[in-house]
Amino acid sequence: MVKYLAKRVANYCVMLFVAISLTYFLASAFMDPRSNYMTRNPRPPMASINRALDNANINDQTPILIRYWRWLTGIVTRWDWGKAPDQSSVSDAIVSRMGASLQLVTLATILSIVIGVSIGVYTAIRQYKWQDRVLNSIATFLYVIPAAVLAVGVVFFAIEINTVAGERLFFVTGLHAYQGDNFGEWFVDFLQHLILPTISMTLGGTVGYHLTQRTYLLDEMNADYVRTARAKGLTLNKAIRRHALRNSLIPTAQSVAFSIAGVFTGATITESVFAINGLGRYFVTTISQNDINGTVAIAAFSGVCTLVGALLADIFAAWLDPRIRLN
C-alpha cells in the first residue's frame, strides 16, 4: 500500500513537472508582456522597457531556454515563482488571495455535497413518483444553464429583493465591508456578503451531485445483493441504507475528491461576478495583464490540487470498497 502510493506520487510529480513546463513554454510563446509597455503613451524608452522585462525574467529577446532555466532554478532554490510585469511578487499575490477563495468555496462545496447527495437518494427511492419528476425537471433545467447566466441571475434577483425591501439585505460585491471590531456585526456583514455567491455556486454543484447520485443508486438498487437483502426480510429503506448506499457512494466520493481541483480556481465566474479577490479572479487578471509567471503559478497550483484530488479519490475508493486493493 505505502509502496504503491509512493510510486503513484512519484509518477504524479513527473506528470506535474512536464505539464507545468509545457504551460510555461505555451505562455511564453503566446503572451506578450512587452506590449504592456509599447502601448503606453508616451512610450517609455526602449532601455527601460528591457530593464523592467529582464528584471521579471520575461524579456522576449532573451532565448526561451535561458529564461526557463532561470525560472526553474528560482523555484527550486528559493521557492520564488517570479515576478509580474509590474515587478510585484507572484508568490505573495497567490498567498494573499488563498484566504478569500477558501472562505468562499468551503461552505459552497460542503452544502452542495450534502444537499445534492440527499436529494439524489431521496429521488432514487421515489423513482418516477411526482417528487422525483419535479426535482429532476428542475435539476435538468438548472444543469444546462451556463454558470455565468446563473450567477448574474442570482445578482438580478438579489437586487430586486433589495429594492422591494427598501434596504440592503444582500451585498453583491466583495466579502467584507464592515471596518469595526465588533465580532457580531462583522459576522452578520460577512454573511450578507457570502450568501449570494454561495447560493450561485451551490446551485450548480448540488444539481451535479443530485443527478449522478440518483443514477448510481438506481444502478445499485437493482443489483442481486439488494434483492437478497430484501428477501431476507429487510425493509426497503434498511436494504438501501445498509447495502446499496455504500456502494453507490464510491463514484460520488471520487467526484468529491476530484472537485478539490476546482475548489480554488473553479470559482472564477462567481468571483468575477461578485468582485471577490480570490484565485479565480487572479487567474483572469494575470492573463489579461500578460503576466507569464503569474499564469504559470496558477496552473501549477491547480495542477497540484488536481493530483491531490486524484490521490484522495483513490484512497476513498479503497476505503469504501474493500475489494479494491491499491497495488
Added chain:
Amino acid sequence: MAETLNENELELATDKTLSDDENRAQRLGNVDDMSVDDTSKSAGSTEIHRTGRMTLYIRRFMRRPSAVVGLVILGLLILWAMFGRFLTPYDYSNLDFAALGVPPNAEHYFGTTDGGGDVYAMVVHGLGRSLTIAFISSILSTIIAAIYGVGIAYFEGFVEKAGMWLLDMLLVVPSTLLIAILVRSAGGTSGWAWLVFGLTIFGWVGLARVLRTVTMSIRERDYVRAAKFMGVKPLTVIVRHLIPNLGSVLVINTVLGVVSTVSSETTLSFLGLGIKAPDVSLGTILNEGQSVIVTQPWVLAIPALVLIILAFSVQLIGDGLRDAIDPYSRSGGKAA
C-alpha cells in the same frame, strides 16, 4: 476480477460525470455489436421485411415528443442566426447615437445598449458566432478523440500506457487556462478561429479516455482479429472496423459536446478571455449586460434567455438520441 480492478484504478478525470458516461458508453458499445451479429444472421432470409438500424433510430427518436421539440427549436435558432439579420436595418457593429440605452420597442426589437448598439442585431450575430464555434470544435474534437482513443487501445501494450500517461498529463492543468493563454494574443476579428482551435486541441482529452475504455471490449472481437491476420493496415482497421462500431457513442458525445462547448465559450468570453471587442458572442453581450443590470436589464436578460433555450434544446436532442440508440430503450412503439 483483474479487469474490474483495472477499471477501479483511479484515473484522472476532471469531469464529474465521466464514469457515468463510461458506463453508458460501454453498454452502448457492447450492444452495438450484438445488433451487428443479428443483422448478419438474418441476412439470409430476404423475404422478411427488415428495419435498418438507422431507420429504427430515427423512428425511436421521432416517437419522443421532447426530442422532436428540441430538434425544432434548434432548427429555428439556427435559421434565426442565419437570416435574422435581414429583419432589422441595424448592424451589430454600428451604433445608433439617436437611441442610447432605450428599452425594447418597434425600432430596436430588443432595445439598445449604453453605447447605442442594437441588441437584436448583436444577439443574432452572437448566437451565430457561438453556434459556429460550438459545432466546429465539437465535431473536430470528436474526430481527434476517436482516432487517438481508439488508436492507443488498438495497439495495446506500451503505446497504450504511454498514450494514457499523455492523456492524464493533459488533464493536470485546467483546459480553460490553456485556452485562455492561446487566445490571448489573437486579434478581434480572427479571435473566434483561435477560440475554435483552442477549444478543439484541449477539448478532446476527456472523450478520448472514454473511447479507449469502450474500444477495449471491441478490439477482442473476431472480425478485428481476422482483419489483423489478413494483414490489413492498422489505420484501415481503426477507420473501417473499430470507429464505425462506436458510431452511436460518437454521435451522442458530439451533440452533448455542443452544450459543453457553448458553455466554455460563453464562460471565456464573459471573462473577457475569449471573443474580443469588434466581434460579438453571447458571452460578451452577457458581460456588457452585467454592468447595467439595474438600469437596462434587457441587455442581460435576452442573451441569457437565448442561451438557456439553446442549451436546453441540445440537451433534449441528446437525451432523445441516447434513448433511441440505447438497446434497452423503452421507446417500443406499437406497430410491428
